[in-house]
Amino acid sequence: xxxxxxxxDGLRKEFVRGFLRKRTVAVDGISFRVERGEVxxxxxxxxxxxxxxxxxxxxxxxxxxxxxxxxxxxVGDIEAKRRIGYLPENPYFYDYLSAxxxxxxxxxxxxxxxxxxxxxxxxxxxxxxxxxxxSRAMRSYSKGMLQRVGLAxxxxxxxxxxxxxxxxxxxxxIGRREVRDLIIELREQGKTVFFSTHILADANLLCDRxxxxxxxxxxxxxxxxxxxxxxxxxxxxxxxxxEQLQAALREQFDGSEPGSEPGSEPxxxxxxxxxxxxxxxxxxxxxxxxxxxxxxAGGGEISSVTPQRETLEQxxxxxxxxxxxxxxx
Amino acid sequence: xxxxxxxxxxxxxxxGRMWAIALNTFREAVxxxxxxxxxxxxxxxxxxxxxxxxxxxxxxIRIIKDLGLAGISIFGVxxxxxxxxxxxxxxxxxxxxxxxxxxxxxxxxxxxxxYLGLVVTMVxxxxxxxxxxxxxxxxxxxxxxxxxxxxxxxxxxxxLLLMAVAMLFSxxxxxxxxAMFAGSLWVIGRNTAELEAFATGKLEGSAGxxxxxxxxxxxxxxxxxxxxxxxxxxxxxxxxxSFVSWAYVGSASAYAAAYGGMCLLIAxxxxxxxxxx
Ligand SMILES: Nc1ncnc2c1ncn2[C@@H]1O[C@H](COP(=O)(O)OP(=O)(O)O)[C@@H](O)[C@H]1O
Ligand SMILES: [Mg+2]
Numbered sequence: 001x002x003x004x005x006x007x008x009d010g011l012r013k014e015f016v017r018g019f020l021r022k023r024t025v026a027v028d029g030i031s032f033r034v035e036r037g038e039v040x041x042x043x044x045x046x047x048x049x050x051x052x053x054x055x056x057x058x059x060x061x062x063x064x065x066x067x068x069x070x071x072x073x074x075v076g077d078i079e080a081k082r083r084i085g086y087l088p089e090n091p092y093f094y095d096y097l098s099a100x101x102x103x104x105x106x107x108x109x110x111x112x113x114x115x116x117x118x119x120x121x122x123x124x125x126x127x128x129x130x131x132x133x134x135s136r137a138m139r140s141y142s143k144g145m146l147q148r149v150g151l152a153x154x155x156x157x158x159x160x161x162x163x164x165x166x167x168x169x170x171x172x173x174i175g176r177r178e179v180r181d182l183i184i185e186l187r188e189q190g191k192t193v194f195f196s197t198h199i200l201a202d203a204n205l206l207c208d209r210x211x212x213x214x215x216x217x218x219x220x221x222x223x224x225x226x227x228x229x230x231x232x233x234x235x236x237x238x239x240x241x242x243e244q245l246q247a248a249l250r251e252q253f254d255g256s257e258p259g260s261e262p263g264s265e266p267x268x269x270x271x272x273x274x275x276x277x278x279x280x281x282x283x284x285x286x287x288x289x290x291x292x293x294x295x296x297a298g299g300g301e302i303s304s305v306t307p308q309r310e311t312l313e314q315x316x317x318x319x320x321x322x323x324x325x326x327x328x329x
Numbered sequence: 330x331x332x333x334x335x336x337x338x339x340x341x342x343x344x345g346r347m348w349a350i351a352l353n354t355f356r357e358a359v360x361x362x363x364x365x366x367x368x369x370x371x372x373x374x375x376x377x378x379x380x381x382x383x384x385x386x387x388x389x390i391r392i393i394k395d396l397g398l399a400g401i402s403i404f405g406v407x408x409x410x411x412x413x414x415x416x417x418x419x420x421x422x423x424x425x426x427x428x429x430x431x432x433x434x435x436x437x438x439x440x441x442x443x444y445l446g447l448v449v450t451m452v453x454x455x456x457x458x459x460x461x462x463x464x465x466x467x468x469x470x471x472x473x474x475x476x477x478x479x480x481x482x483x484x485x486x487x488x489l490l491l492m493a494v495a496m497l498f499s500x501x502x503x504x505x506x507x508a509m510f511a512g513s514l515w516v517i518g519r520n521t522a523e524l525e526a527f528a529t530g531k532l533e534g535s536a537g538x539x540x541x542x543x544x545x546x547x548x549x550x551x552x553x554x555x556x557x558x559x560x561x562x563x564x565x566x567x568x569x570x571s572f573v574s575w576a577y578v579g580s581a582s583a584y585a586a587a588y589g590g591m592c593l594l595i596a597x598x599x600x601x602x603x604x605x606x
Binding site for chain 2: 015055059062079081082088091092093095096097101102106109110137
């Protein structure tokens with residue numbers, strides 16, 4: 001068994017802010033491990049403590065207590081830092097430098113010679129689709145372009161561990177797709193990827209495991225499928241039928257079914273109509289089976305059956321027993 | 330990438346990393362329009378001294394020298410405050426520091442590299458402004474000479490020291506406050522003689538006088554760096570030969586290095602423990 005790439009042990013950060021010395025516990029004693037070669041998603045709503053955790057790991061802020069080991073060394077060890085690449089949240093770089101100049105500077109910090117710097121920076125700028133803008137001053141870059149420069153500067157040292165803070169934020173759907181592909185490519189190269197997001201869809205299909213953080217506490221760690229799949233909340237049925245059948249079914253399935261989930265609204269009628277037909281919301285598999293049978297028996301037609309899985313937000317609500325914090329940015 | 334590059338170690342590698350930061354800081358600074366505008370003002374002041382020189386009788390060269398040195402000094406001070414105060418606060422404001430500190434370098438290398446970049450910038454600016462001044466002097470049939478070079482080196486030392494002071498302030502307070510603090514220190518530091526006279530004269534023996542005396546000892550003595558326009562032996566000379574020797578320049582350098590070094594050391598210690606939130 002090799003040692004984990006990242007081992008976090010009871011990490012905690014308390015900010016003391018302002019004149020009144022107001023205290024905020026941003027990260028409240030979290031522990032987890034990231035194994036070599038895996039893609040680990042760090043999921044949580046805005047303000048959960050993801051950025052704060054990553055900054056502690058990168059030596060940007062000092063923990064109030066707890067410790068972390070990265071690639072076998074304490075945080076801040078310069079030889080370990082050489083093997084880590086980090087993308088800050090909403091990165092910004094120097095106004096008057098070009099992307100090429102910036103990457104060359106980072107290459108110098110890594111101690112790369114001129115030829116190697118040139119090779120790596122032009123390859124990365126090409127790979128990230130920045131080649132056309134490489135010699136322009138970065139203050140003219142869009143948010144998406146800055147995000148790409150951020151990825152390039154994280155990768156120029158050819159790191160073993162890649163830490164990305166909200167790598168898909170500020171990108172259009174194509175950009176998100178590209179970042180997703182990049183992460184898959186990194187995994188294929190045998191690198192370990194630790195990235196944060198507040199959007200479940202970004203973590204889906206990409207992560208070997210996720211850690212879910214809510215209000216500074218780690219709620220769950222494991223494969224995303226295991227954390228979410230049993231939680232099919234309700235099933236939407238789109239169907240067509242005569243008015244007679246509609247009235248009959250409204251009577252028969254009136255929403256007072258036993259065993260309805262607390263996440264839904266049991267008092268509201270499960271029936272509604274849309275431009276495409278009638279909609280019925282089933283709360284359980286057995287109820288769905290009976291409803292579909294009734295529609296067929298009554299001469300109606302089923303257009304579609306769509307299971308509605310629990311969203312990340314609902315998962316956060318279930319886990320913390322309260323609403324996630326309001327969106328900050 | 331299959332080939333593993335060799336990583337230089339030790340002091341040399343540390344200097345390489347600082348140089349990377351310094352180069353980047355220099356580029357950022359000289360591409361900023363504010364700097365170009367301030368240098369243009371300094372040159373405009375020198376050009377104005379040509380006109381003033383014409384109005385005075387037989388004093389053209391002295392006036393060009395005096396005003397030229399004053400221009401380099403005054404605009405240099407404004408530039409030094411601007412650069413010194415922005416050095417850290419801009420990095421923190423723009424969050425550019427978040428990408429740099431996690432890179433394989435020590436925090437003190439980052440800070441010292443930034444300062445080194447400003448030193449390079451300031452040397453370049455003072456050389457540029459001095460060259461313009463020398464050009465004006467030649468145009469009027471005067472000579473620039475080694476005495477002027479010494480005076481310009483002294484001005485440069487003053488500016489480097491002021492930048493270190495400004496950077497120290499900005500490592501724990503806002504840019505505006507830092508500029509005000511460092512600016513006031515410069516004004517006081519230029520007038521220590523008057524304040525010393527006050528401490529040993531009117532306030533002699535009183536507690537206030539003692540305190541003022543001690544405080545004056547601690548404050549940077551900027552007066553020693555500006556040697557133009559003094560009155561010696563009944564004649565006004567721009568830079569006096571007997572006074573501004575190479576030995577004088579040497580001792581002023583030692584003072585600037587010691588005082589500036591202390592400022593950098595304290596700034597490094599503050600920077601070391603800082604949270605970048
Ligand atoms: N410098 C700071 N001072 C005080 N509170 C902070 C500071 N930075 C972050 N916080 C608080 O810490 C919590 C976690 O923030 P953050 O780590 O940025 O969350 P996330 O990245 O998950 O959105 C938030 O409640 C935020 O308000
Ligand atoms: Mg964040």
